[in-house]
Amino acid sequence: MTPQSPRSTTSSRVNHLPVMGLLAACLSGAAFAGGGAPTELSLVPSVTSVAAGGTLHVYLDSTAPAFGAFTGLQATIHFDASHLRLDSVALVPSATNAFDATLASDVDNVAGTLRYAVYSLSSTMTAGTRISDLTFTVLDSTQMCGTADLVSFGDIGPFTTRFSTEAGGVLVPVLHNLPAINLDSVKPVLSGVSADITVPTDAGSTFGAYVSLPEVTASDDCDGARPVTVTGLPAGSIFPIGTTTVTYSAIDTSGNEVSDSVDVTVEAHQLMDITITMPGHMQNVTQREIRLTGTGITPIYFLVDIDPNGATSGSGVAYAVEVPVRASYSCMSAKDPAHTLTDTIHSFGTSGTRYTASFTLEQGDSSDDDLIDIYDFSLWAFDRGNTDPVLNYSRSNFDGNDVINNADFTCISINFFHIGDSACGSLANPGMPQSKVSVKELRRKGLGHLAMADANRDGWVDAKDIQIYMQGGGSNPATPAAPAKAERPNW
Numbered sequence: 001m002t003p004q005s006p007r008s009t010t011s012s013r014v015n016h017l018p019v020m021g022l023l024a025a026c027l028s029g030a031a032f033a034g035g036g037a038p039t040e041l042s043l044v045p046s047v048t049s050v051a052a053g054g055t056l057h058v059y060l061d062s063t064a065p066a067f068g069a070f071t072g073l074q075a076t077i078h079f080d081a082s083h084l085r086l087d088s089v090a091l092v093p094s095a096t097n098a099f100d101a102t103l104a105s106d107v108d109n110v111a112g113t114l115r116y117a118v119y120s121l122s123s124t125m126t127a128g129t130r131i132s133d134l135t136f137t138v139l140d141s142t143q144m145c146g147t148a149d150l151v152s153f154g155d156i157g158p159f160t161t162r163f164s165t166e167a168g169g170v171l172v173p174v175l176h177n178l179p180a181i182n183l184d185s186v187k188p189v190l191s192g193v194s195a196d197i198t199v200p201t202d203a204g205s206t207f208g209a210y211v212s213l214p215e216v217t218a219s220d221d222c223d224g225a226r227p228v229t230v231t232g233l234p235a236g237s238i239f240p241i242g243t244t245t246v247t248y249s250a251i252d253t254s255g256n257e258v259s260d261s262v263d264v265t266v267e268a269h270q271l272m273d274i275t276i277t278m279p280g281h282m283q284n285v286t287q288r289e290i291r292l293t294g295t296g297i298t299p300i301y302f303l304v305d306i307d308p309n310g311a312t313s314g315s316g317v318a319y320a321v322e323v324p325v326r327a328s329y330s331c332m333s334a335k336d337p338a339h340t341l342t343d344t345i346h347s348f349g350t351s352g353t354r355y356t357a358s359f360t361l362e363q364g365d366s367s368d369d370d371l372i373d374i375y376d377f378s379l380w381a382f383d384r385g386n387t388d389p390v391l392n393y394s395r396s397n398f399d400g401n402d403v404i405n406n407a408d409f410t411c412i413s414i415n416f417f418h419i420g421d422s423a424c425g426s427l428a429n430p431g432m433p434q435s436k437v438s439v440k441e442l443r444r445k446g447l448g449h450l451a452m453a454d455a456n457r458d459g460w461v462d463a464k465d466i467q468i469y470m471q472g473g474g475s476n477p478a479t480p481a482a483p484a485k486a487e488r489p490n491w
Contacts, residue, residue: 286400
């Protein structure tokens, strides 16, 4: 029978048993005896970990013989056919590998066996070398960590692994099966990846915000701890305004890769904690709506709960009020449109990543004109006589209880003729407080319903009417109030 050409590769199920029998006859002489170190054959993996569908090369390596020379090799090898498919067997050309022809190759991918014979056409092997390359495909995703002997030497029927020698003898080498490797198709697991984060811009910054992300680790069933690669994380963890995606990835020695990401969104606003103080006796907790203004700022409205602090004032803090992004603030105005004058401040602090501000708002301005005068008295008189339910935040209910009465008028009387601060960037003066107003003027302004404040019916709302109310004579008139429509002026 003519042997195969040098360096040939045979895969699948090929039957060369007659040739194998010929080699067996050639190797049937007496075992070669000699001194020195034993000759060894080893099955050496190309990698220590491989995933499903991956390629595993198993090399047939020989140590140097201490005596004589070899002319042929017969190898009988078993492999785990449930996880590995042997695709090809090929000689490895090298200066030290004298085996240059394949005599026979019989692969059985059902039984998981290889019967393999090679020989030398021109020379004899006298040094250790890599003889052959067995190429396997990993078939499934079974997780097998540190499994040994997936490929091993073993008899197949009458055939065994052995060398033929130049002197016509037979030598059985010391055999080393495939060491422990991983058939690993499971990705590593990432731990510590944060949920998406949304934060405001830091106070004092126009760029973005510092965000401290938790440490992310990776572990693999077979490889244990794995290094984590992070992309998208800005230097110093200073995230710009907008959305930044930070990606974490890890890969095991089999090439299984896992990745996860977190979106860090820095919103285009900053936060301010604002303390509001309202001088005067507050009887109950009352919720007030505050209007915040400043240069280049569209009015911002927020709610704050004012708690009684005894007989002197009430106060509360509105946390995390959203304000435009500024490197610093130099002016801002606050006002309760239904109760107070404007207070303008020029000093701001910071607490952590937020600005802080404090305003003191004098009560008594119900008309939102930044003056406490006869118009506010007229509104108070109307609200006092109104049959609508009184809520603790109702206009003219300055002390925060469930009734509008003379106790609320105290805020008007003690602050009478007070003027609010000019708002930031505003050059307009609210004018001067008025001590009296005619009923005709009220009607011309569409405020005829406030004529009920004219207690003495003299056509004027003035100090006399205030005196009447303060003396308890301010019961609501029995006659209907003038309609709340504007009249043509009577010059």
